[in-house]
Amino acid sequence: MTFSPSALDLARFQFAFTVSFHIVFPAISIGLASFLAVLEGAWLKTRREVYREMYFFWSKVFALSFGLGVVSGVVMSYQFGTNWAGFADFAGAVTGPLLTYEVLTAFFLEAGFLGIMLFGWRKVSPKAHFGATLMVAVGTLISMFWILSSNSWMQTPQGVRIEDGRIVPEDWWQIVFNPSFPYRLAHMGLAAFLVAALIVCAASAWQLLRKGARESTRRALSLSLWMILVLAPLQIVVGDAHGLNTLKHQPAKIAAIEGLWDTHENGTPLNLFGIPDMKREETRHALEVPRLGSLILTHSWDGKIAGLKSFAPEDRPNATIVFWSFRVMVGLGMLMLLLGVLGALLRRGKRLYESRAFLRFAVAMGPSGLVALLAGWVTTEVGRQPWVVYGLMRTAQGVGPVSAQQLGTSLLLFVVVYFAVFGGGIYYMLKLLGKGPQPVAHHDGRPSSAVPPALEHDALAAALGNTAAR
Known part of the structure; x- marks a missing residue:
C-alpha cells in the first residue's frame, strides 16, 4: 500500500x-x-x-x-x-x-x-x-x-x-x-513569558552547574523562578477560562480534546489517558474519572458535554492528535508549577543555588515552554479542523491552484533549508x-x-x- x-x-x-x-x-x-x-x-x-x-x-x-x-x-x-x-x-x-x-x-x-x-x-x-x-x-x-x-x-x-x-x-x-480573542491573547502572552523564564532559568542553572556562581547568574535564576512561580498557576487559571470559552464556541474541539464520543446525561467522565480511535469511534484503553470532566469543563457536577458522535463525521477534528497534544501541554504545565514551587521551598531553606538535583531539573525543563507552546498550537489548529474559518470555510476550500508535486518539492526544500x-x-x-x-x-x-x-x-x-x- x-x-x-x-x-x-x-x-x-x-x-x-x-x-x-x-x-x-x-x-x-x-x-x-x-x-x-x-x-x-x-x-x-x-x-x-x-x-x-x-x-x-x-x-x-x-x-x-x-x-x-x-x-x-x-x-x-x-x-x-x-x-x-x-x-x-x-x-x-x-x-x-x-x-x-x-x-x-x-x-x-x-x-x-x-x-x-x-x-x-x-x-x-x-x-x-x-x-x-x-x-x-x-x-x-x-x-x-x-x-x-x-x-x-x-x-x-x-x-x-x-x-x-x-x-x-x-x-x-x-x-x-x-469571542475567543481575549482568552487566546492572555494564554499566548503568558506562554511567551513562561518560554523566556524557563530558558533564563535553564541557562542560569547550567552555568551554575558548570562554572560556579556569578552574582548575575544567581540573580537571573532567582528572577526567572519568581516568574515561573507566578505565571504557571496564572496560566492554569487562564487556560480554564479559555476551555470554557472553547466549549461554548467550538464544542467539537473540546470533545476531541477529551476523547469523548458519547454524550453523558448525568455527568461526564474525564479520560486521563487513552487512545482515541477515529474509525471505531471510541477511546480505547481509557482511564476514566467519573464526573470529573463535567466538574472541570462546566464547573458543575452533572454538566452535559456533547460527544463527538453528536457531530457529523466530516465535521470532527482528529481526536487522536488533539487528545495527546493537549495532555503534553497540560503535563508540562504541571511540571512548570512543580519547578516554581520547588524553587520557592529551596529558597526558603537557603539551598536554591546549592541543590544540584534541582539545578539539573531546571536545565531539563529549559525546552518545556517551547514544547508546551507547540503542543498548544497543535491542539488549537488541529482541533479547528476541518475548518480554516470556523463554520464558514472548510480547509479543503482554501487551498490554491498548486499541484501535489509542486508542494512536495517546495516542502522538501523547506526541510533542508x-x-x-x-x-x-x-x-x-x-x-x-x-x-x-x-x-x-x-x-x-x-x-x-x-x-x-x-x-x-x-x-x-x-x-x-x-x-x-x-
Whole structure:
C-alpha cells in the first residue's frame, strides 16, 4: 500500500512545518523583550552592576531570536498567496488589514527603536535608552495582539457577511475583539513569558552547574523562578477560562480534546489517558474519572458535554492528535508549577543555588515552554479542523491552484533549508547561553555597546534583516 498525499495534505503539512519553526522565535523575543525592560529599569533605579551585566547578555540572545523570527516569518505571508490562495481570496478583506495593522504599529516601534536598544548606549542618555527598550518590548506585544486577533477571528468569526463568495467586514470592533480573542491573547502572552523564564532559568542553572556562581547568574535564576512561580498557576487559571470559552464556541474541539464520543446525561467522565480511535469511534484503553470532566469543563457536577458522535463525521477534528497534544501541554504545565514551587521551598531553606538535583531539573525543563507552546498550537489548529474559518470555510476550500508535486518539492526544500539555517541559529544560541553573563566594559560610566564587538556584526545583521524582510 503506497501513501500518496494530496495537495491539501502537503499544503497543511508545509504550513505546519514552517509555522512551528517560526512561532518558537517570536515567543522567545516577546518574553525576553519584557525581561530586558525589567532589567534595565532595575539598573536605572539601583545602578547595580549585576542588572547591567544581565541586560547585555540577554540582549544578545534577544537579538538572535528576533532576527531568526523575522526570517522565518517572511515565508508565512508568501504561503497565503500561493498554497492558500483560496483562503486569501475568501477572507483577505479581514486578515489582510489585521496583518497590515501589525506592520503599521508593531513594526514601526520595533524597527525604529531596535538599533538604539542594541547600539545606542554611547549615543543617547540612559533614560532615552530605557525608553527605546520599552518601545521594543511594547512593539512585540502589539505584534502579538494583531496576530492573535487574526487567528482568533478564524476560530470564532463574527462581524462579517458573505457576499459573492467573499467575506465583507461589517463591524471591525467585533472582528478584532471576537469571542475567543481575549482568552487566546492572555494564554499566548503568558506562554511567551513562561518560554523566556524557563530558558533564563535553564541557562542560569547550567552555568551554575558548570562554572560556579556569578552574582548575575544567581540573580537571573532567582528572577526567572519568581516568574515561573507566578505565571504557571496564572496560566492554569487562564487556560480554564479559555476551555470554557472553547466549549461554548467550538464544542467539537473540546470533545476531541477529551476523547469523548458519547454524550453523558448525568455527568461526564474525564479520560486521563487513552487512545482515541477515529474509525471505531471510541477511546480505547481509557482511564476514566467519573464526573470529573463535567466538574472541570462546566464547573458543575452533572454538566452535559456533547460527544463527538453528536457531530457529523466530516465535521470532527482528529481526536487522536488533539487528545495527546493537549495532555503534553497540560503535563508540562504541571511540571512548570512543580519547578516554581520547588524553587520557592529551596529558597526558603537557603539551598536554591546549592541543590544540584534541582539545578539539573531546571536545565531539563529549559525546552518545556517551547514544547508546551507547540503542543498548544497543535491542539488549537488541529482541533479547528476541518475548518480554516470556523463554520464558514472548510480547509479543503482554501487551498490554491498548486499541484501535489509542486508542494512536495517546495516542502522538501523547506526541510533542508530550515534545518540548515535555523539549526545553525539554534546551535549558536545554545553556545551563547552556555557562556553566561560577562563583566561589562565601561565608557564614561556606561557600557561601550549593548553587544560585545565580536557579536555586533551578527546583531546588526539581524536588525537589518528585520527591516529588509518587513
